[in-house]
Amino acid sequence: MITQKHIDQLRRIIGKENVLTTVEELVAYSYDATNWSHMPEVVVFPTDTEQISGILQFANENEIPVTPRGGGTNVSGGSIPIKGGIVLCTTRMNKIIDINKNNLNATVEPGVILQDLQVALAKEGLFFPPDPQSFAGCTMGGVVAENSGGPSCLKYGVTKQYVLGLEVVLADGRTVKLGGLTPKNRTGYELMMLFTGSEGTLGVISKITLRLLPEPKTNKTIVAVFGDVAEAGETVSDIIAGGVLPSKVEFVDNWTFEKFRGLLPDKILDNSQVILLIQVDGLPETVAAETAEIVGICKNSAGHVRVAEDPAEAEKYWQARSAHFSDISSRTHTIVNEDVSVPRDRIADFIRISQESAKKYDVPISFAGHVGDGNFHPVVLSDNRDKEHFERALKCVDEIIETALSLGGVLSGEHGIGLEKQRFLKKAMDPVAIDIMKQIKGLLDPNNILNPGKIWEESPHE
Numbered sequence: 200m201i202t203q204k205h206i207d208q209l210r211r212i213i214g215k216e217n218v219l220t221t222v223e224e225l226v227a228y229s230y231d232a233t234n235w236s237h238m239p240e241v242v243v244f245p246t247d248t249e250q251i252s253g254i255l256q257f258a259n260e261n262e263i264p265v266t267p268r269g270g271g272t273n274v275s276g277g278s279i280p281i282k283g284g285i286v287l288c289t290t291r292m293n294k295i296i297d298i299n300k301n302n303l304n305a306t307v308e309p310g311v312i313l314q315d316l317q318v319a320l321a322k323e324g325l326f327f328p329p330d331p332q333s334f335a336g337c338t339m340g341g342v343v344a345e346n347s348g349g350p351s352c353l354k355y356g357v358t359k360q361y362v363l364g365l366e367v368v369l370a371d372g373r374t375v376k377l378g379g380l381t382p383k384n385r386t387g388y389e390l391m392m393l394f395t396g397s398e399g400t401l402g403v404i405s406k407i408t409l410r411l412l413p414e415p416k417t418n419k420t421i422v423a424v425f426g427d428v429a430e431a432g433e434t435v436s437d438i439i440a441g442g443v444l445p446s447k448v449e450f451v452d453n454w455t456f457e458k459f460r461g462l463l464p465d466k467i468l469d470n471s472q473v474i475l476l477i478q479v480d481g482l483p484e485t486v487a488a489e490t491a492e493i494v495g496i497c498k499n500s501a502g503h504v505r506v507a508e509d510p511a512e513a514e515k516y517w518q519a520r521s522a523h524f525s526d527i528s529s530r531t532h533t534i535v536n537e538d539v540s541v542p543r544d545r546i547a548d549f550i551r552i553s554q555e556s557a558k559k560y561d562v563p564i565s566f567a568g569h570v571g572d573g574n575f576h577p578v579v580l581s582d583n584r585d586k587e588h589f590e591r592a593l594k595c596v597d598e599i600i601e602t603a604l605s606l607g608g609v610l611s612g613e614h615g616i617g618l619e620k621q622r623f624l625k626k627a628m629d630p631v632a633i634d635i636m637k638q639i640k641g642l643l644d645p646n647n648i649l650n651p652g653k654i655w656e657e658s659p660h661e
């Protein structure tokens with residue numbers, strides 16, 4: 200329980216202009232992009248590493264929970280202050296410290312918005328590939344803490360492949376520098392990786408150095424329209440097995456289909472169900488050859504295949520794909536959004552069995568996702584004010600997760616565990632691995648102040 204004395208002390212550490220306490224202010228930090236919510240007792244906005252250190256030292260001494268937060272766009276309940284206490288929001292640490300073209304790296308503060316970084320890099324002809332579709336609002340601290348993915352990760356890999364160096368403030372206020380500026384570094388254990396994807400439970404990331412790539416010279420977008428979900432799934436496997444690796448292969452089902460029907464200049468068959476939205480990038484000659492190859496594979500089973508004529512046409516399709524989440528969210532009161540990943544050769548089976556589950560529980564379901572990686576976001580549409588319907592929706596989701604695991608898949612491809620998926624963790628992870636995670640947590644945060652109540656079914660010290 201935070202007292203006035205605690206708040207006064209926090210004001211002394213970071214200045215009263217960086218501390219929020221009124222209910223109206225706090226409520227904005229009580230939720231994220233899930234159905235969870237819990238009020239913090241105070242929200243603080245540190246402006247440098249020293250202030251983060253001061254806050255954590257104070258919180259540790261007083262055993263006050265601290266929930267790190269960036270843009271609050273996560274879909275796992277990760278930034279919900281489920282035990283109350285302090286929300287530590289990094290959005291006032293939003294400087295791009297350095298972009299180094301010769302070293303192909305950039306150093307940023309944790310509150311930098313991904314889209315701002317993407318724009319700054321594009322001006323220099325540089326590229327940070329991981330592209331969570333929340334790029335307009337998510338921060339680089341959140342991207343690293345969630346080890347986020349996105350469409351481009353099919354060809355380029357996820358965030359962890361681009362983290363060169365981290366500065367992290369530990370629960371007791373000590374600051375540690377890990378990694379560095381060089382792409383190769385074999386000095387001791389890979390401690391940096393421990394914090395990448397740690398969901399705010401092991402430390403607060405206060406500075407990040409990222410590996411960059413030169414921006415691909417050109418790209419082409421292909422829209423392939425299918426009458427059958429399974430055929431689309433099999434086509435993804437065929438493309439990957441065909442020896443060409445597109446930069447993106449995204450799946451859009453009939454819920455978002457109407458948007459595409461309006462955008463595509465050609466008439467689409469009435470029985471169309473699914474779109475694969477594919478991008479190939481690289482040198483112009485390679486892109487032309489690879490596009491032709493993929494179009495050929497798609498034509499084996501697609502009812503319609505179109506290559507976007509120019510970047511403006513392509514952009515329309517990618518915007519419609521990015522809008523899927525908000526589109527589905529606007530159709531109902533409550534959505535349950537999952538994030539399983541299955542081996543690519545089981546994609547068609549996964550969709551078919553999940554559709555049967557939705558039928559069994561009589562709930563609407565939509566599929567979208569980074570299907571090239573086998574990473575799906577099945578979204579069950581429900582209304583949590585209708586208890587009976589919501590229970591059916593949750594049962595359906597449980598079955599979908601069981602299906603993904605039984606096909607050799609994983610519980611979360613990119614969103615993390617947070618609160619949302621912790622009830623499945625025991626089924627999805629080796630118990631010895633869970634035990635090791637708890638021991639690491641106990642070592643780095645013995646008072647369990649950092650984002651308590653997350654990942655495990657019960658916190659290690661409860």
Ligand SMILES: Cc1cc2nc3c(=O)[nH]c(=O)nc-3n(C[C@H](O)[C@H](O)[C@H](O)COP(=O)(O)OP(=O)(O)OC[C@H]3O[C@@H](n4cnc5c(N)ncnc54)[C@H](O)[C@@H]3O)c2cc1C
Nearest residue numbers: 269270271272273277332333338340341344348399404613
């Ligand atoms: C429309 C939409 C589309 C999305 N698309 C994708 C997608 O394609 N791929 C994908 O991977 N995710 C996606 N997401 C999920 C989410 O946007 C990402 O996980 C994103 O990286 C979170 O960043 P954030 O700044 O909003 O973090 P927050 O939501 O604020 O926090 C996320 C987690 O990171 C921790 N954290 C935040 N900052 C720090 C820090 N500095 N130090 C330590 N821990 C910290 C928090 O405690 C929390 O556990 C999507 C979300 C939405 C709403």
